[in-house]
Amino acid sequence: MTEPVVDMRGISVEFPGVKALQEVDFRLFPGEVHALMGENGAGKSTLIKALTGVHRIAAGEVRYAGERVSFSAPAEAQAAGISTVYQEVNLCGNLTVAENILLGREPRKLGRIDGKAMRARAAELLARIGLHIDPGSVLESHPIAVQQLVAIARAVAVDARVLVLDEPTSSLDADEVAELFRIIRVLRDEGVAVLFVTHFLEQVYEISDRMTVLRNGRLVGEHMTAALSRIDLVSAMLGREMGVLEEIERRSGTPGEPLLVAEGLGRKGSVAPFDLEIRKGEVVGLAGLLGSGRTEVARLLFGADKADSGRLLVDGKQVRLTGPRAAIEAGVAFSSEDRKAEGIVADLSVRDNLILAMQAARGWARPVPRKLADELVAKYIELLDIRPADPDRAVGNLSGGNQQKVLLARWLVTQPKLLILDEPTRGIDVGAKAQIQKVVADLAAEGMAVLFISAELEEVVRVSDRVVVMRDRQKVAELDGEVGVDDVMALIAGGGDHGVDQGVEKAVAS
Amino acid sequence: MKNRLLWPVVALVALLMLNVVVTPSFFSVRLQDGHLYGSLIDILRNGAPTLLIALGMTLVIATRGIDLSVGAVAAIAGAVTCTHIASGGNAWVAMGLALALCAVLGLWNGFLVSVLGIQPIIATLVLMTAGRGIAMLITEGQIITVNDDSYRQVGAGFLVLPIAILISLAVLGLVALVTRRTALGLLIESVGVNPSASRLAGVRARTIIWTVYVFAALCAAVAGLMISSNVSAADANNAGLWIEMDAILAVVIGGTSLAGGRYSLTGTLLGALIIQTLTTTVYTIGIAPEITLVFKAIVVIAVCLMQAPVGIRVRVRGKQGVPA
Amino acid sequence: MITPEVTATATAPGRPRGGLVNVPKRFLPVIATFVVFVATFGVGSVRYEGFASGQVMANLFIDNAFLIVLAVGMTFVILTGGIDLSVGSVVALSTMIAASALQAGWPAWLVVVTVLATGSALGLAMGWVIHRFGVQPFIVTLAGMFLARGLCFVISVESVSIKDPAFRELATGSIELPGGVTITYGVVIALVTVLAAVYVLHLTRFGRTVYAVGGSESSARLMGLATTRVKVGVYVISGFCSALGGLLFSLYMLSGYSLHAVGMELDAIAAVVVGGSLLSGGVGFVIGSVVGVLVLGTIQTLISFEGTLSSWWTKIVIGALLLAFIALQRIIVRRT
Structure with a gap:
């Protein structure tokens, strides 16, 4: 050479x-x-x-x-x-x-x-x-x-x-x-x-x-x-x-009642109408390439983007998707993939960031009592191992993994029924990653429904009870039970003759 | 936050000291007919409208906004009140009308900014330009003089201290109480630091932004009443002229960044006092009053530069980068 | 945010160039400004006899020559996403320096050089502070506005009239154009400034970098462009234009006075916005700003022709126009 x-x-x-x-x-x-x-x-x-x-x-x-x-x-x-x-x-x-x-x-x-x-x-x-x-x-x-x-x-x-x-x-x-x-x-x-x-x-x-x-x-x-x-x-x-990562065992509990049902939900130019059901105590993984519509699905469910077709039921009741607040009131929480732009409020303290969603839900006139705030902050700093354990530190000074934990805690304090996590482990260190995955598994075990989105298929497959696969802004499959990464991969790649497919075939063959 | 207030405090103290050196009796305050008089009282009284408007401005700036229309709104408030009184109306009704109209103007600004998403500087420029025209329309281009005792109280009255001071301090106290005791302060800052994150966390950003513009317009209205009541006249052309600039300066000198986010009401109070003390100082040390502006420029630049290393630090941090 | 919609046309066919039907979106605001100008002028021509004369048009330029020059400088600053609040005060300072220096017996050429140098130096100082210390342009130029206005008073509180023969001759002299229309030398200077600005903005590296900085400063820096020079430079240009505008204004008024041109910065900003520039930077044309000035001038002329309408309507109409153009820009941006 x-x-x-x-x-x-x-x-x-x-x-x-x-x-x-x-x-x-x-x-x-x-x-x-x-x-x-x-x-x-x-x-x-x-x-x-x-x-x-x-x-x-x-x-x-x-x-x-x-x-x-x-x-x-x-x-x-x-x-x-x-x-x-x-x-x-x-x-x-x-x-x-x-x-x-x-x-x-x-x-x-x-x-x-x-x-x-x-x-x-x-x-x-x-x-x-x-x-x-x-x-x-x-x-x-x-x-x-x-x-x-x-x-x-x-x-x-x-x-x-x-x-x-x-x-x-x-x-x-x-x-x-x-x-x-x-x-x-x-x-x-x-x-x-x-x-x-x-x-x-x-x-x-x-x-x-x-x-x-x-x-x-x-x-x-x-x-x-x-x-x-x-x-x-x-x-x-x-x-x-x-x-x-393998230490996280897949739970084999029986999923509960359907919590969220989406029927024909869609938005032109963003994601084609899809049906989706998420049960209580279930982790549903959303797999697909970036731009496949996986993030768009999450944003529609939360009302961050407005759907122009279909309807959404939470706990059997129809929710009018007017915006994030309507979703939050219905018990849906959403942590964006863009931690910096749509997650943390960098100049504010860990405490303020942690109670932000709870405070927003209560309205400005009913502040979260300081004592309650301190208790919650102490609890989640310990539970999620947020470091440094300083509630007054501006959250912008924390590492990515710890910022992500603060965001997770922000939603957990509101005790949502459904937690939508869009790439919660992107760009964070391995330890934090494992911790977050474990928390997700524990939450589901306690009955919370979780929609888990990640670019890493291994992670999606490991964490989820069910995997929904997105391709070209469409829902293409829903896989129950034991799913292999390669199965999901093949579905993501699809049957067309895109350039990407050859790569997948090569990979699967090897 | 404490650190950010250091330089404004230093500037204020230096100005006061300079006054004492020139006029040893500067700090003396005397009681006469149950009214307090003295240079310090004058500073407070003359600075009351600026402080009031700066308070509204602080909250607007904290949400990443700016309100250029406050001077015009102040002129409108004076115009409405005086016109109504001059045509035989009751002073209280007149002031109520003025406040209501100005609240509508605040709603208008808030609508442009929060609903239409127009840059605040240009959204409020519309009313800044048109507002004086509206004020002149109301007064039909005349300077309307009124003779109404209850109205005169607002700007020139005394309750031991001048009533204007009491109003401004009361509003300061009220804002401090409301923003810090409720969650309004937290939500305003959160919207200012990161609007999209706040929206996704369920904060009603639109309502918050709307609220601060209405509040700013109301502050401007009350300040306008003070200004017009002080001279018992409405001058649509000159009432509150450039007061928006003074108010913005007061906020910035007080350490609140025009980029939004963390704000300091104490800083704004200090800023307003610095600006007013400066004007007074120029008078007392015998410089031609016309030159006040030069000193204002120098103090503004000095205080801003003292606080500026923020900008430099950011650049250094950006260069080193965070290990990815 | 959502991943932007991308169609699969990675190799989009080139758009036919130069087609009149397919007007690029970036020209729309300027065209709209021009339409508004023609419309307001048309309204005047229909309503008032003698409005649609070449001289009324020429007077638009004569009465607004200084504002055209200011708007040109302001366009540079706004294109980079900045703002310059000091221009009105610098105009006043320039008239003051010119009048008092002439009174003191300085030769006219030296006065002109001094005024232009002072304006440019003020601009340089403001640009440097903005760049070096990262203080917002709004605040720095506000301080500059106070400083320049204050310096006027330092020179003199009274109005100083200009008696210098050279200045008088320039001010009163007129150029006859075909059709019996006359213009002043000030108009010529203003138009030359406009041409120079168009040349710099569109045909020099400096000018293109102005647009690049306004479009995305970080990208411009990564592309290795001289962003510092541009960011400071636009304030120098604006300072220079303010000083030149001040000279034209002193020709127009034949006096120097501290209270000249109060609030003129707002007129300049309004002209630029009505001329189709975005205050966030990167979008706009000098020609648009010139037409913007003409629109403002026409409105004033209209209202003075009307007679019964009071002058405050000017402000209200300008405010409404500002609103209309902001709304137009929003619609165009939304469609992007």
Whole structure:
């Protein structure tokens, strides 16, 4: 094989009190697609940022194209030929496609921007990645997927030798992913080294040639994708965590009365009408890819988005879905996947955050008595092991896992009949994850109904009594009893000939 | 929070000290005919309308809003009252009318902001612009003078202390009590810090936002009554001119961020006092009163810069990043 | 929020360019402004004899030349998502400096340079504080407004009239256009400013970065653009335009006075908003702001022609117009 274009040796990165990366080796070769794998917190982003000059490296050396380098800003790395496309599209939606691709290096004539030459150059770059849109059109008039591709066009406009894609597919649907992969292959064949980060295993198997697996800031291994089976990859990523998680036993109690019944509930452009029943004391898992409609289902049930068809019964009574308050009054609680934007109130204390939902339900005129608040806070800090155990600490200063626990507690104090958890374990450490899963199991054992959404199938399958599978904004299946991850996976992938399917088949076959 | 109040306190104390140095009798307060007189009382009395409006503004700003229309609303309140009295109406009825109309104007602002979702600065700019026109429409462009004793009490009356001070302090006390003893304060801050999270937690954000705009308009109305009653006239053009700016400054000097969230009523009180003391100081130390504005600008910038390191700290934190 | 709706058209066909039928959405507010302008002017022409004359139109420019210049500067600031409340006071300060310096016998060219330099320096100082200390533009420019107004009083409390022959000549001189319409030099200066602003905003890297910062500042920074220079620069431009507007205003009034241009910042902001710019930044055109000024001017002219209508109706109508344009913007944004 040729020389690696990026060669990182013994990289350590430290933050105050945390060793984010410890002696990690990483190689990237020209003309390959290299997947960087690991759970949240494994150090993937840190490694990328150490390469692109966002983070300072505490120990180790980076070689780029054979020479030792040390970038101190992303702009330097970019000038050297390492371009990064981030998860959120970091472009300006109000400008044209051409400007977004070339801003900062637009062709100029006598100091003024040469619009014609700029559009021509942009068209050239778009053609290179096979995207045929009008360079003079405004960026935000295009769907997110196209914007993502424009970001890639910008990234390769500087003759990038290395293209870093940090979770580029999380907001794309199957066709768009296929389009993205086609472009990645074009670039790869031109000799560009592509570093690809994603959570979707099937995509890794479809697109990558090689992968590096990280866990807890350490290198687990570097593998040829074809030589590593899916199960081996998962166990490499999860490591001993598997053991921890398996301790949660599936309960085999008999589910109680139907608590929530949705009939033909749907919303145009969001999720097709679906039926759903959740019984008391039952954990129903909702599986599907991001954008499959799983979050949308939860938001409809809670009234966060308004349904335009169907009806919803809670405890046999029809609930008018006018908004979150109606759902809350009916005993439904919902914890959003977007912890920062839709969960915590960062500047307020743990105590205030914890009693917020309860307080909102009581109205402003009837404050939660201080004594009761203190009791509740003390109880849940202990029960959920919230750290630091300081009720007056601003919740924004807590770690992700502890913020999630505060949010869980916020709803538990209202004693809901149905708890909807959208990705409650995303981006939090393993210990907190296990704790939250255990709490979910305990709550169900006490009779609460839970709708559990997670991107991680293993988790959904483990925690749930029943799994509802979403695909393309439709409910496609409902699986009772013992479900295997592969069964769910096959259903998620569906029968069409999407690009993703081949990846799944490959994975299932291996 | 305590820390944020440090610089406003320092500024206020420094201003007061400067006054004492120049006028040793500055702190003296004397009782005459059962009324208290003195420089400190003057500061309080002249600052009463600003303080009142700043209180309403504090709550609006805490919800991430801003209300530019308060000056115009104050002018409307004065115009309505004086016009009604001048046409032979009862002063109390007149004031009731004014408060009711201003509450409607507050509802209008609240409607634009919370229901239509228009940026507060521009939503209230509409009424700021149109409001003075409305006030002039009511007074038909005249300065309406009235002669009504019960009305004069509001702005110029005494109950040992000037009644204007008592009203403003009473409202301060009331707001403090209501927001801290009930959950209103918590809900306002929660809406200000994170509106979407608050909505999903079941907070009636719309109602809260609506409430604060109505409250701000009512505060402005009462302040408008004080201003107009003090001179027994309604001047649609100049009553409460730029008072919204003073009020916003008082809030910001008091440490409440224009970005919403945590607020401090004590800070607002300090801010209003600083602004008024500043004006008085310029008079007492014998600088031409026209130059007050220059000093105001300097103090504002100084206090804001003292509090500004927040902005710098945020940037540093952003750079280090949280290990993901 | 919900994952945005994405249709599967990853390779959408390019929209036919230059088609008149398919007007891009971003031009809609400007077109609406223009329609309002034509409509108000039309109403005037139908109702009043002599309204629809070239001179009435020219007078619109003559009477609002300074406001056009202010609105141009304000457009830059608002495009980045900022706001500049100091412009009215800087206008007053400029008239004050000009009048008193001329009175003191300074040559006219030196006066002009001094005024422009002062305005730009004030803008630079405000921009720097906003950027360096992260204080909100609203507060900083409010302080700037107080400072500039206060400095006026420091110079003089009285009104100072301008007797300098060069200034007088510039002020009273007129240019004859075909059709017997005359305009002042102030109009020419204002129009040149507009052209320069259009050039800078649309054809220079600085201008495009202004839009980029208004669209998404963090993205602009990640794209390696000179965001700092732009964020400070727009306040310098606004300060410069305020000073230039102040010079035009002193030509118009032939005096310097501390109480000139009180509240003019609101007129400038209103013109920009009515001209179709979004206060949140990133959307808007200088031309829109110019038409916005003309709309405000037409309303004033209309009301003065009417005679029976009192001047306060101007404020109410402007308020209503503001509301209408905000509503229009909301509708357009919702549809996105």
